[in-house]
Each structure stands twice: as C-alpha cells, then as structure tokens.
Amino acid sequence: MLRQDLGVGIGEDIPRSELEDRFLTLCGHAMLALPKVNQWITVASEPTQVDFLWRETRVIAETDGYRTHRTRQAFRRDRRRDRLLRLDGWDVARFTWEDVMDEPDHVTEVLQQLLLKRET
Numbered sequence: 001m002l003r004q005d006l007g008v009g010i011g012e013d014i015p016r017s018e019l020e021d022r023f024l025t026l027c028g029h030a031m032l033a034l035p036k037v038n039q040w041i042t043v044a045s046e047p048t049q050v051d052f053l054w055r056e057t058r059v060i061a062e063t064d065g066y067r068t069h070r071t072r073q074a075f076r077r078d079r080r081r082d083r084l085l086r087l088d089g090w091d092v093a094r095f096t097w098e099d100v101m102d103e104p105d106h107v108t109e110v111l112q113q114l115l116l117k118r119e120t
Helices: 002-006 018-029 072-087 097-102 104-119
Strands: 036-043 046-054 059-064 091-096
Touching: 018 036, 018 046, 018 059, 018 097, 018 104, 036 072, 046 072, 059 072, 059 104, 072 091, 091 097, 091 104, 097 104
Parallel strands: 059 091
Antiparallel strands: 036 046, 046 059
C-alpha cells in the first residue's frame, strides 16, 4: 500500500544483486546521470522489468549474471525482449559481471555514447 501511495512499484529503485550495486557505483564514479533501477515498463503490451533505465534518453542497461541468465529459456527470453525494446525505440546494452568488474572503462564508454547519442 505504501509503495502504491508513493508511486513506486514492487521491487523498483532497489538494486537486487551485488552486480547491480557495482554497476550503479560505476555509473556514479563515471559521473553519468544515475539511472532508475529495476523499473517496470510496458513494451508491445507486455510489462517487463528492466535493470537500469534512463527514460528521457530511452536507454536501458541490463546486467546479466550467469546464475539468473544461464538457461536456454532465459537466453531466448532476453533476446526476444531486446528485439521488442528496440522496435519500441529503446537502446539496450547488456553487461556481464566481467564487463563491470574487469572492463569498467568499456562499460562507461558504451553508456556515455548511448546517452549522448540520444541527447542530441
């Protein structure tokens, strides 16, 4: 009830994993606009929760840990959702644990380029 009164959906604005925490920290250190976390959006009449959302620039970042994305069903579901998001005008970037931990400069460069592309 309180979340509804505040306009917050269940599970929104709360990182759900260490990977999501580290991704947010990386965004802060790179001085990127901080995204909304675990937001629900509707695409092709299907509600879906995305990890990181920059609504104004229509950019979404997904952090994919092996534990939750290792099955064929998850792999297929993620690709289908990415296609629907792109058709709806969203830029989607997926990052792994290794990307965030071992290649933070690459992650921030990709995000900066996506965010800048949409600002102009």
